[in-house]
Amino acid sequence: MSRYSALSLLRGAFNGQKHWQPAWRDPEPKAHYDIIVIGGGGHGLATAYYLAKVHGLKNIAVLEKGWIGGGNTGRNTTIVRSNYRQAELHNLFEFGLKMWEHLSDELNYNVMFSPRGSLTLGHSDADMTMLAQRGDAMRCDGIDAELMTQDQVAKFEPLLDMSRSARFPIEGALIQRRGGTARHDAVAWGYARAADSLGVDIIQKCEVTGFVRDGDAVVGVETTRGRIGAGRIGICVAGNSGHVAGLAGLKLPIESQTLQAMVTEGVKPMLRSVIQTQSLHCYISQSDKGGIVFGGDPDNWPSYAQRGNPIIMEQAVAQGLALVPALSRLRMVRTWSGVTDMSFDGSPIIGETPLPNLYLNGGWCYGGFKATPASGWTYAHTLATGKPHALNAPFSLDRFERGATIDENGSGPMPNSR
């Protein structure tokens, strides 16, 4: 694989840009792999990359039922941050955030990571107390967090409605300046290209339809392209975790729900940061193309439809317009949705399953894009060694029966009340 560089571009200019090659191969599946990763989203591709790069494994495949990055990786609002209150969560996401800061170099692919600041608004004294608590918890573990006064917020993001008569009056904010956004497709493509160049077989249009069993142990997969044997198998299918685990007879603490996003026509720069709030469920940022990207609550009822509900759209947009009234003049040009795997404590699951050789990475709810590098790193460690990495040990599947849930929102086993 030739490296991408300014020099190669320049050289190409003299050869009619004829030097470009496909960024990854399109191999036929082999009869057996040491490790199979099911799901070619960012997480699955990152896992395969670190298996090859860090653990030196050679015989790895990623099986993707559609095209790589066509799931939630290509549908999300691309917010990257590590501003969680609980240590298990902020340690995992901070490990990831540090990787984002060098990811373009690591992959030789521009993932357009843009640390423009992740701003969380507070609308009441109670909100500000919660934000201060969260910021303190982060700073105790060496993660950047700053509390902002009302005046500082007004200067930082001047189009916010700071008036006392605002529908959601703004009292202040917590900012993580190192947070921001990244280019979603580039993350999938960058990991795919880098993994492929280390010998990983990326096999698209290959849906896993069943598991091959030897007693309890899982020793292979049935796919739409035939049976493939494997030493270890890692499920990494986001919203389809419940369905795929079900093929092995497992029932998970997960319910699949629709999550939507929408974008307006492109305009000149008007919002500098990613705006979120402590009390509402609406997040707004401006893409590099100029469109204003909105996200909101999940639809709050189970669905695999990948089709959103206008009730939630209206809610997210109404909140966004209340926060930034200037947005009311813009036209919405696109809306879309993805199937997310809402776990029963709101935190991901990365680790072994009760079945030998079968591992699970899922339950990312609406927040897994930011974790892509950390998820891949820890899952690769787990798949290569058969043991969890220190960072994903708390996120085991058996934490629910042990009463060791990681419930950032404190809402108990009801994903629809989150």
Place this chain on the structure above:
Amino acid sequence: MMQISCPHCGPRAQNEFVYERTIDSVVALDAAPEEAMKTLFTRNNPRGVDEEIWRHTYGCRAWMVITRHRVTNEISAVRAVGPEALP
């Protein structure tokens, strides 16, 4: 948005209803701890039909069980429930 036929009020817009959980995840009061844990914390979550408890929260407030396909959203049955229907 779906239209749901409330057994008491007739066809109404979905935004009057709230989803609760599946019928098989209601924990019986005398369930053993392992059984209660499994019931509360795991779901079939099928990419197909399941039986779900919904409530006409912003209407008559009654509970009901809806048989629904989770890809097509087709509702094949709605039945009223009372306390006697709970395990």
